[in-house]
Amino acid sequence: MNQKHSRSSWTYWTCLSGALILCWGSVLALRAGAACAETSGALIQEIAKSNGCVEFWVNRYQATIAAGIAAAVAFFALRPVFYQLYEIRKQSAHGEKAILEAFAKDVDDELDAVREINGGLFLISLMAGSFNAEVAADIPEDTIKEFESMRSELSGERRIVRTSDRRLIGxxxxxxxxKSYIKVTDEYFSACRSYFQAVRIKPPTHLFGDQARNANLEIYKREAAKALACSKLHTTIANEIFPKIEALSAETWREIRRLERKGRGLLD
Incomplete structure (x- = not known):
């Protein structure tokens, strides 16, 4: 359908150009006739030597007329070349668009991956009681298992970010x-794992009540402090990287839409 539209467009412009050339020739003829009626003096003798007024003016401006005819002939002769170049530009735009679409998919995949990682780590911090050492002993075993499951589920998203890092995207x-985001994310997951492992440590069996609760409190505090520091740093870097990936995605899709219009012949 696009090819038919392109050819019909070329036919339209060819017919229009031919009509303009005919109009131009007609105007020249009319102006020559009008000039013949208005000439006087020395021009009358020159016109008399010619075979008529129109022939006199044609001979006088034959260089201009020849140039116009040559330009018209060149246009029609080169029209297939112009059309071929036009089609090549369209095909090139389609090829560039396909490459950019694949690139945009990778960028969007990373954007979704970062969003999932950030959301997952936020849920993990809630599961950990916001890393409050005072309540660490009350975290149930099921919550720790849920953390391990979530950590495993997010491994795919973390792999996507690492792939973007290896390909140097952006x-x-x-x-x-x-690179900073990958580093701090790994440290955050490691700190969370150490924290939950510390929670699993049982106090000595001879201690009961508050003594049992406070027996491992120092361990909880140490691991909680590490996890909390990683959490704050991760939030800071996540807030910096996410808008940049989002901006790269928007810029890429704008270029794809431009190439799409160019491929349809809507742009020069």
Whole structure:
């Protein structure tokens, strides 16, 4: 359908150009006739030597007329070349669009992955009681198992971010932020795991009540402090990297839409 539209467009412009050339020739003829009626003096003798007034003016401006005819002939002769170049540009736009669409998918996948990781770590902090050492002993075993399950589920998202890091996707600033994000995310997961493992440590069997609760409190506090520090740092870096990936996605899709219009012949 696009090819038919392109050819009909070329036919339209060819017919229009031919009509304009005919109009131009007609105007020249009319102006020559009018000039013949208005000439006087020395021009009358020159016209008399010619075979008529129109022939006199045609001979006088034959260079201009020849140039116009040559331009018209060149246009019609080169029209297939112009059309071929036009089609090549369209095909090139389609090829660039396909490449950018694949790139945009990778960027959007990373954007979704970062969103899932950030949301998952937020839920983990809630499961950990916001890393409050005073309530660590009350965290049930089921919550710790849920953390392990969530950590496993997010491994795919973390792999996507690492793939983007290996492929160096984005600007130099985004690449650097991504490296920091991967590093602090790994440290955060490691700190959370250490924290939950500390929670699993049972107090000595000879202690009861508050003594049992406070027996491992120092261990809880130490691991909670590490996890809390990682949590704050991760939040800071996540808030920096997410808008940059989002901006890269928006910019890529804008370029895809431009190439799509170019491929349909709507842009020069």
């Amino acid at each position: 600007s130099a600033e985004l690449i650097q932020k991504r």
